Amino acid sequence: MKNKRERQEGAIKRMEAAIASHQQDATLVKRILEDKELTKTSDEIERIRKKKIERHQVAIQNTKNKMR
Numbered sequence: 001m002k003n004k005r006e007r008q009e010g011a012i013k014r015m016e017a018a019i020a021s022h023q024q025d026a027t028l029v030k031r032i033l034e035d036k037e038l039t040k041t042s043d044e045i046e047r048i049r050k051k052k053i054e055r056h057q058v059a060i061q062n063t064k065n066k067m068r
Contacts, residue, residue, distance in 0.1 A: 008063050015056045015063075022053050 002010075021028050026042075029049045033040055040048070 005067065008067050012060055012063055015060050017058045019060075021052055022049055022056075 026049050029045050029052070031041050033045070
């Protein structure tokens with residue numbers, strides 16, 4: 001069974017991977033929207049992508065702060 005610190009470190013690695021995939025281009029966001037059967041303009045997709053990156057970065061920072 002994993003302890004709290006191992007779970008937090010694993011979560012940070014997963015979020016960093018998500019940030020990397022979102023920073024490459026908007027294909028991940030487009031795939032998510034297709035799965036949900038939603039259509040958005042390219043401006044809306046870009047705004048969603050930037051917001052996802054920002055939210056992941058905040059979550060990583062909060063997790064790192066709680067680990068100390």
